[in-house]
Amino acid sequence: MRVAVQSQPFDVGAEVSGFTAKVRGAGAVVSFTGLVRDEGGNLSGMEIEHYPGMTEKAIRGIVEEAVSRWSLVDALVIHRHGKLAPGEAIMMVATAAPHRADAFAAAEFLMDYLKSRAPFWKKELGVGGEAWVAAKDADEDALKRW
Amino acid sequence: MRVAVQSQPFDVGAEVSGFTAKVRGAGAVVSFTGLVRDEGGNLSGMEIEHYPGMTEKAIRGIVEEAVSRWSLVDALVIHRHGKLAPGEAIMMVATAAPHRADAFAAAEFLMDYLKSRAPFWKKELGVGGEAWVAAKDADEDALKRW
Amino acid sequence: MGVFFEVAAFLAGRQVIDVLYFAWVRERIGLPRERIETSATTVAELVAELRAREERYEAAFADLSSLRVALDQELSSFDAPLAGVREIAFFPPMTGG
Amino acid sequence: MGVFFEVAAFLAGRQVIDVLYFAWVRERIGLPRERIETSATTVAELVAELRAREERYEAAFADLSSLRVALDQELSSFDAPLAGVREIAFFPPMTGG
Numbered sequence: 001m002r003v004a005v006q007s008q009p010f011d012v013g014a015e016v017s018g019f020t021a022k023v024r025g026a027g028a029v030v031s032f033t034g035l036v037r038d039e040g041g042n043l044s045g046m047e048i049e050h051y052p053g054m055t056e057k058a059i060r061g062i063v064e065e066a067v068s069r070w071s072l073v074d075a076l077v078i079h080r081h082g083k084l085a086p087g088e089a090i091m092m093v094a095t096a097a098p099h100r101a102d103a104f105a106a107a108e109f110l111m112d113y114l115k116s117r118a119p120f121w122k123k124e125l126g127v128g129g130e131a132w133v134a135a136k137d138a139d140e141d142a143l144k145r146w
Numbered sequence: 147m148r149v150a151v152q153s154q155p156f157d158v159g160a161e162v163s164g165f166t167a168k169v170r171g172a173g174a175v176v177s178f179t180g181l182v183r184d185e186g187g188n189l190s191g192m193e194i195e196h197y198p199g200m201t202e203k204a205i206r207g208i209v210e211e212a213v214s215r216w217s218l219v220d221a222l223v224i225h226r227h228g229k230l231a232p233g234e235a236i237m238m239v240a241t242a243a244p245h246r247a248d249a250f251a252a253a254e255f256l257m258d259y260l261k262s263r264a265p266f267w268k269k270e271l272g273v274g275g276e277a278w279v280a281a282k283d284a285d286e287d288a289l290k291r292w
Numbered sequence: 293m294g295v296f297f298e299v300a301a302f303l304a305g306r307q308v309i310d311v312l313y314f315a316w317v318r319e320r321i322g323l324p325r326e327r328i329e330t331s332a333t334t335v336a337e338l339v340a341e342l343r344a345r346e347e348r349y350e351a352a353f354a355d356l357s358s359l360r361v362a363l364d365q366e367l368s369s370f371d372a373p374l375a376g377v378r379e380i381a382f383f384p385p386m387t388g389g
Numbered sequence: 390m391g392v393f394f395e396v397a398a399f400l401a402g403r404q405v406i407d408v409l410y411f412a413w414v415r416e417r418i419g420l421p422r423e424r425i426e427t428s429a430t431t432v433a434e435l436v437a438e439l440r441a442r443e444e445r446y447e448a449a450f451a452d453l454s455s456l457r458v459a460l461d462q463e464l465s466s467f468d469a470p471l472a473g474v475r476e477i478a479f480f481p482p483m484t485g486g
Binding site: 011015017020024033038101 | 163164166171186235
Binding site for chain 2: 312314315316318362365366367381383384385386387388389
């Protein structure tokens with residue numbers, strides 16, 4: 001169960017390959033990657049602030065919760081902070097399980113909780129200025145299904 | 147929207163990389179990979195039979211249905227046939243969408259339909275002989291949620 | 293068999309269909325495909341005709357609830373008409389993914 | 390400030406806490422962290438104390454419903470007690486993922 005919080009870019013394909021190669025006994029691997037959108041050319045990038053110390057602890061807690069709820073062989077979370085350009089990967093999760101339902105549910109659960117319970121804050125750097133991304137009610141509501 | 151039905155192995159990481167690199171405008175990429183399990187060493191491999199001609203047509207129909215239901219930037223399906231060893235990737239789907247809910251829902255929809263509506267049949271090659279994999283009621287039931 | 297065969301069958305009120313078998317249906321019948329001439333008008337009538345042929349067909353078609361059928365590569369049902377169909381396939385429930 | 394400062398505060402019935410600010414809370418207050426000595430017994434009391442200090446704190450804490458609080462790096466609530474807490478952080482709802 002690897003958790004990485006880093007400013008450096010990561011290679012999504014290499015991470016998925018490495019994760020998939022070592023999940024003995026799993027029949028299903030799900031990955032999710034979040035990308036910086038360019039919003040039709042109106043976004044020049046994104047800056048992500050986080051709470052060093054709490055961030056990894058919060059993510060580990062979320063991963064442990066997922067492990068307790070579903071039958072998982074392995075899980076991976078990588079989340080960047082700092083400045084990112086459009087098209088760059090912001091973060092990824094991967095889950096491996098004997099069966100697909102568990103792998104999908106755990107990946108969605110991780111995403112829903114990382115979105116609203118891990119201490120990251122996104123600022124969009126636009127052509128016309130910069131603005132903190134507001135949390136969406138839909139993201140808070142998404143937690144209620146678990 | 148690429149669909150590939152092939153006997154050759156494919157590189158999951160390279161496919162995820164290639165798919166992710168060209169999805170301009172997407173904020174979310176989900177991938178699913180199905181692997182041959184070894185069932186605790188009791189499985190020596192798997193043989194997958196398919197219906198050439200119908201297979202690609204059926205998968206394209208399922209992908210088109212997904213595209214009509216969710217806001218997708220792109221989708222990919224790769225499915226192997228022939229003999230596979232434990233740990234090898236049987237198939238993968240990838241979906242890209244502006245937002246994560248669509249990417250996840252479309253990937254799960256594709257999996258549920260590929261499982262029960264694309265003409266593939268799996269035979270497990272075990273230590274004690276070989277046996278066709280029986281369809282599960284749960285897989286048929288999974289279609290009802292869409 | 294060719295065109296002459298098909299034309300003769302048509303004139304006799306019969307049709308020529310490619311019948312494909314997959315997975316354990318193929319194994320029980322012992323061949324992956326065959327071309328047959330039939331006067332059956334539905335899938336069910338064709339199945340009855342095949343079952344009457346030989347024990348291996350009877351074994352393959354004993355439980356229709358465990359079989360699926362495709363007409364010209366589209367999933368269909370056992371009460372579907374055969375008119376105009378060129379290719380019919382019988383197989384167990386699919387197990388892809 | 391060090392141990393002497395903390396011991397003196399403790400003897401005076403007060404405690405020394407590291408207060409951290411993130412995102413627009415940090416921007417409004419104008420600094421990422423500060424160490425303060427307080428006799429507040431709950432988060433809400435500490436917030437009231439900070440708001441009374443200066444306009445920039447008043448601006449940052451004007452709407453508590455748009456703020457979250459963590460005590461020693463665990464999400465908490467505004468009515469939580471401060472006893473034993475070493476680090477408190479204020480920030481907007483999180484937007485990771």
